[in-house]
Amino acid sequence: MTQSTPQTSTVARQGMLDHLVYVLRGNPVTLIAFVMFALILVAAVFGPSLVPYDPLASDSDHVLEAPSLQHWFGTDNLGRDVFSRVVVATRLDLTISVAAVALSFVIGSVLGAIAGYWGGVLDAMLNRILDTIMAFPLFVLAMGIVAALGNTIENIIYATAIINIPFYARLVRAEVNIRRDAGFVRAAKLSGNSDIRILATHIFPNTLPPMMVQVSLNLGWAILNAAGLSFIGLGVRPPTPEWGILVAEGANYIVSGEWWLALFPGLWLMIAVFTFNLLGDGLRDIVDPRKRT
């Protein structure tokens, strides 16, 4: 699988591309998910320069206005443009979740690879620790961590990363474990490679396809988690636009009928999460056709 000459790898790449086209043609939903993903990325990267209004500028003449051509998503209690705030918030929400997922990916990979390759006491210890983390309701653990470390955005990222580590560590551990005695690993050992080198360059790349699926599914969950934490007042502080806070602020106006304050940020958040979930399902189809539902 890894011992491929350049020629077979181009063939494999060609095959992969064909497979990709085949899967996308058979599953237009995945294609839509890719397009939506691109739109979200554009909003995150160029959002602040694309929006029509300053997300922090209040305007006392246009307070709590319903959606109109001037203000697509209406205005809030200070006259700020909800559309601008929602779009600008994309970058912060994505940054939090991507940073958290990246951290748990790296830490989980290292821990899982060590446990899966060397086994023994290390493996048993890691499993105990992961079991303990999983014994907490994860959102509640995240709340506890943020409360203990302090109420900042960085700590939201650390908390989200910690509660996600078990998923990555377990996946990598299983994938490394089944390959540690494989033929290609023995061959690499015989030709004098060190354990670390074998682990990093021969075994670990094999875990990447299932890990990519996990990352994509996990991103959606991390966004929900971060938005939930800021909804209850942790991490991001107003007036910084962030989806969870926007929904929380809008919630105060929902009982008096100003629906646009909470609806649009909530919908935007939902669409982002939905996109990552669809993307994850689509990637799974591409990576592992057997698990297709």
Added chain:
Amino acid sequence: MPSRLKASLMRIAQAIPVVVGVVIISFLLTRALPGDPAVYFAGASADEASIAEVRESLGLDKPLIQQFFLYTGDLLQGNLGNSLSSGQPVLTDLAKRLPASLELTLTALILSCAIAIPLGVLAATRPGSMIDHICRVLVTAGVSLPTFFTGIVLIYVFYYLLGWAPSPLGRLDFIYISPDQVTGFYLIEAALAGDFEPWLGAVKQLILPATTLALFTLAPLARMTRAAMLTALGSDFIRTARAAGLSDGKILYGYAFRNAILPVITTLGMVFSFSLGANVLVEKVFAWPGIGSYAVEALVVSDYAAVQGFVLAMALLFVALNLVIDLAYTLIDPRIGFDAR
């Protein structure tokens, strides 16, 4: 039967290291408070001497290991510290508010099982049909729903637009007198007292938050039911049963469903964990006076003892629940217990 008993005991023994781990993590969280906990607990107007006094009374001047044993000793006596905002012991506060959360969570889980399991079964027996597609859309959309957002939309539609639901503030409208505190479950107490009106009032208050939570838990349950039913229906013993000429109903409910229910019960345990977390958000949206909103209020005023007590209580509740589910498993599935686990 002895072998089954042995399996149950084994399972209980397995829970012990997890509980120890949970206590260690919760200890670390309490000791990782920003800054010096002694300064914090001594209050704003404390001088050097009173801080040192608090440090001594909290045992913070002792080595970490010794602190841990002091902490565990306190826990064993049910002492989680005092809440700064209410002045009460955290354990008393939690115990007072736990029934509200449990009533909400359990109602939501029952509601979601009542919808998800039949839906999953129908989708599995009619693959490719309309109901199968509905099931699939619901499953993917369901996991993307932020609970706090669903709750707000439900309030807008059913309270503001339609006026069907009462105002989303707490468990019972103030025009009713709260039922006596015996179990803390308003539905049970009002029913026991035979008061129909408060009972109906409590149900009305409960419907929206319970639906919000149920929508959130629907997806994994329906997904698992569908998958487990498909596996069961595709297996050899179903083919044999069909060949033997048993009726469809007998095959479906007598054979396939009984086998499919086991993974669904496992999923139920996982879903319970999710809903304990989501509970916090739902309780905030509906001003539900449960332990979730207690923790949120405590977080806002930096009442750390209350937050950590809540986290520990939730984890212990969850470990206990998983234990109960696994034990129920050994009762439901006769195969477990005969192969020594």
